[in-house]
Amino acid sequence: MNAPTELKTAYFAGSLAYLEALESPRPSPPPDPRPAGAQPDAEVAAFCMPMLAQVGVLHLIEAWRTHGFHSADLDPLRLHEPQHLAELDPARHGLTADDLDQEFEVGNLGGPARDTLRSILSRLQSAYGGCLSAELGHVSDPQRRGWLQMRLEGPCPLPLTAGEQRGLLVQLTAAETLERLIHTRYVGQKRFSLEGGESLLPLLHEIVAWAPRLGVAEIGLGMSHRGRLNVLQNLLGRSVFDLFRSAHDDTPVDGRGGDVKYHQGFTAQVAGPHGSVRVALSFNPSHLEIVSPVVEGWVRARQEALDDLERNRAVAVVVHGDAAFAGQGVVMETLNMAATRGFTTGGTIHIVLNNQIGFTTSDPRDTRSSLYCTDVVKMVEAPILHVNGDDPEAVVRAARIALEYRMAFHADIAINLICYRRLGHNEQDEPMVTQPLMYRAIKGLPSTRERYAQRLMGEGVLRDAAEADALVEAYRQDLDAAPIAPPLPTPSQWDTFRHKTWRAPGETAVARARLETLGQALAQIPAAPFTLHPRVMAVQASRRKMASGEQALDWGMAELLAYASLLEDGYSVRLTGQDSERGTFSHRHAVLHDQNRTERDRGVFVPLQAMGQGRARFNVVNSLLSEEAVLAFEYGYAGVASADTLVLWEAQFGDFVNGAQVVVDQFIAAGETKWGRLSGLTLLLPHGYEGQGPEHSSARIERFLQLAAEDNMQIVQPSLPAQFFHLLRRQMLRPYRKPLIVFTPKSLLRHPLAVSPLEDLASGAFQPILDDDT
Incomplete structure (x- = not known):
């Protein structure tokens, strides 16, 4: 078992x-036969x-x-x-x-x-x-609720040994000492200190340490700026060279534009008592919470790469801020993905670093309309563990419960880590200006490390304060003794695609005989009693003629042939969007539906799913009605998979891409220059001024052109099916990975002049410009 x-x-x-x-209704009591006012015997x-x-x-x-x-x-x-x-x-x-x-x-x-x-x-x-409690009243499943009650009400199954308590103090010492060391060596530099919330470090350590015991091999970690430097150094073990170099200068050595030190990501193999686990901290912009769906996409891609059908080997852990978790709409969008077939990762551990303030706003009457910042997770019935950050042992217990729950039920769970922010929003800020009440309480308050050291002295685990102080000095000496030299670069699957020109060729033509075979497979009709809708029957009949060369190819057929040929070449394809299975304009029909089916999960046929060679798979997903979270998810997915997977996101209408503008600006357009992250993500944006009003006409080509610089992305408006065919194949076959923005047509999808003969797919290549011969 x-x-x-x-x-x-x-x-x-x-x-x-x-x-x-x-929970069952109680029967009404029988009527009392005694006279009114009679006293019971x-x-x-x-x-x-x-x-x-x-x-x-x-x-x-x-x-x-x-x-x-x-x-x-x-x-x-x-x-x-x-x-x-x-x-x-x-x-x-x-x-x-x-x-x-x-x-x-x-x-x-x-x-x-x-x-x-x-x-x-x-x-x-x-x-x-x-100091540890749980909010479970919204969890309707009695088995899940009872499991958690048993964990909370019984004795701690594995109480900390004296050695583990000392280890916990060492972690708190590392968290506190690093912050104070940076503060004294680099006075006034912004670092978004973890002070007041140091228990985050042992919480993450506990999850990472216990993960291998439960079969977890990889953790996708997301967090914003608060405490990020501490996590990079004290959890992931980033080199001291990188720590101090970033304090002097954030500019990358490879000439990129770069980003501030508290946005940087890092991946490390972290060893623990039960084995090691790979932890990948995602790069993060200043836009709060947008990294959450990016992490989910990364984890989903890793699960598929590991053939992790049960979603046990790769797990998402996301650290949120209290104000942002309650305030940012992308949080709700991401939670809404939790149990959907195309986006689930089998449960996420949400950690809210609740320092009870958002920049200068700390009055709950201003920050949210709910009692707790974690109330938003009730929409997916995620249990909430509330824990006092000044009780590190309670924090560690919460971490164990959360990880075990996620692995047992493959569902989301939240930890509300209630702490405080000892300094201002950043180290140049004076919080007393706006928060005198809160900062009078903080002033003179012993740190979490100091309080825990006192506790361990009271329990006899430490002899005296000098023993605790020795841990501080030992940490300082370890930092000073670390080699100040740049770490060796780590090989990556993306190295093949770096420093390549966009003019790199790609052999995108496909032999005619092969196209005919693929086309007939795409146009097949499932055997009776499978019954297609008459309109779809006509589409399939037309596609059979296209496959044989009797009829020129329309847009939908050329697109499906591009996917089919890539699948045969060993590349996977993932296409998501709000109506992507059929296509908003009813042109794709990648999924066929039996009109007489009686069960939701029966009577569905996807011709492309039978065409993959080796590990190549085809997935088309009708997404939830979200732009921002879904596009961010696909960016995270493509960050893992687009070396060998064509990852596409399709807007319902191109106009709606502005609902995901943060993703376009911060990740797609700038991810490479800021963080050195390559991506082959493809956006399909239906575009065309065709009398449908201001919200269904323009994908804002001018905005993408304004964002284009230093070969950061490809922007294309193809007008013929053959052009689209070669463009999609080129995106995978060239040794070049940059985001591809495609302004796809609407009326041209079926225009009698916007067609291509089969021969144009069997020869030639994508042409950046088509001359007008008239």
Whole structure:
């Protein structure tokens, strides 16, 4: 039995039955036959009162499970005190002080099956009222909810050993000492310090350390600027040379434009006690949260490269800011992908680095309309673990639970890491100007490292403060002793495509006999009883004539032949968009539908899926109605796959690409000059002033031309099917990978003059300019 299955089945069946019984409607009580005002007999009272108390105890347990997080000790600053809800008061459930030392059945509450009310309350307080709590009321699946309750209510399955506690202190020491060292050596430089949120580092360390134990080989990591330098250095082990060079100068040595140090990505093989895992931190622009769908696309591509059908070997972990997580619409768009067939990655671990402030805005009445910044994940029923960042052991426990849950149920889960920001938004900012209340609380507050060191001294794990201080000095010495030399370059699949000219040739013609064979396969009609719509029957009949050369090729047939020939050549094809299976203008019909089917998953035929050679696959996906998140996802996917996969995103109308303008500006147009990232992503943008109004006419060619510089992307408006055929094949067959922007036609899709003979596909190549012979 594999680890995820063991995790899931560990939740015993009796607990599930108990939860279902609680959720079932209760029958109405029978009418009381006694006259009004009659008092119950003493015997009846003696019999009923214990039963009523027992019911009250069970209701109290459920109340703590649903509302206990409101009373938890979560805020290190004590600006938001725990709420004392009436639902958590035993008296609300008919219990009195006389019941405190009575024993009751506890249902499936973790621990002994019977216990005193006093002990039950203590257990509930420990499970939900401490520094780690959970918000589960929105999780409708009783199995998932019960699994989490068992993890929280029972004793910690693997409490930290003294050695692990010391290791945790070492991680906190590294996080704090690095920030202070940079602050003193490079005074006033922006680094977006992690101070106040240092527990993020042990949280990530714990996920990375436990991942191999559960079968994870790769982690796609996304985060914004806050704490990024710390993660690069203390989690991923980036060279000290890169750390200090970036502090002096962000300009790349290879002559690119470059980007600031807190946007840089990095990939490393991180070793731990249970094995090693490859962690890839995505490059990130200043536009908050846009990296989230990019990471999801990267992870999906890695899962497919690893043949990871169960989505266990590559996992997405994304670190968010509290203000951005509640405020940016791309968060909702990305969450909406979580369970969709074309975009799921089998669950994401969301970590909200909740420093309770967004730049200068910290009043929740201004930052969001929800109670918590994590409320947005309720749309996908993701459980929420709330944890106090000043309790590192609670943070580590949350990390373990989150990873195990993701692997057990292949679903999203969120950790709300509640901490604070010791300095300003950046190191040049004075936060007291706008936040005197918050920063009076922060001033003089011991750091997380200092508090944890005191705790370990109290537990006898450390002898004295000098032992903790020695860890600080040891870290400083390790940094100073590290070799200050540039690291050796790491070989990459992209090296083949670097420093190539756009004029590099590509043999894109395909032999006529091969085209005819592929064309007939594309035009086939599935055997009876599969029944096509009459209009699609006519399309397929026309395509058979095109395949034999009796009829000139239209746009849709030339496009499908390009995909079919690439698949035969061993290249995969992935096409996504809001109506890409049929095509917005009903020209593609890559997916055929049986008109008489009675089940959703039956009666679908995709001719191209049978044409791939070797590992080549064809995937066409009708996406959710999103531009920004879907295009960002495809950019992340292409960043892994476009060396051997034609990755295409199609806008429903070209006008709508401006809904994803951040992706175009920050990744597609500038990703190479900022970060050295190559991409072969192809955009198909229907364009044409054809009387359909201002929102369905222009893909804004002028905007793309303004973005074009230094051979950063290819911008093309083909007018003939053969041109489109050669263009698509050239995108893969040339040793050249740059984004391709194609302004595709609308009325020309079926125009009788916009056709190409089969021979134009069997010879020639893409022509940058077609002369007008008239």
